[in-house]
Amino acid sequence: QVQLVESGGGLVQTGGSLRLTCTASGRTISAYRMGWYRQPPGKERESVAHISPSGDITYYTDSVKGRFTISRDNAKNTVYLQMNSLKPEDTAVYYCRDVRRSGNNYYSGSDFGSWGQGTHVTVSS
Secondary structure, eight states: OOEEEEEOOEEEETTOOEEEEEEEESSOOTTSEEEEEEEOTTSOOEEEEEEOTTSOOEEEOGGGTTTEEEEEEGGGTEEEEEEOSOOGGGOEEEEEEEEEEETTEEEEOOTTOSOOOOEEEEEEO
16 A cells, blocks of 8 residues: 555644654655645645755745754655754644645655655744
8 A cells, every 4th residue: 555654743832843754655756756745734735845855955935934844764665854943833743745746836746646644843932
């Protein structure tokens, strides 16, 4: 079964850290740009960060630059998101996904099946 499983979320205080993990099964991630998305309560899903297949090129949405770091271990078929200096506005369900590119635009792919359950991150003030 091709799927992505997210883990590592939890409840932390403002300023705390969490490390999210995304493990793929049924298909290797090595050829894919991979990304993290999040959906805050009552809001639409948004892109947080993504990383090139080799790991040498990364992108971050402005609100997380300098605080979050995306990385990958292709040998383990795993993608990570290190989140530091967390803020209440980072509260969301976090998902990982393959990322497609069209020109200068990036969008979520579907080669790893439907969206998973995600992992919940709650940052208390």
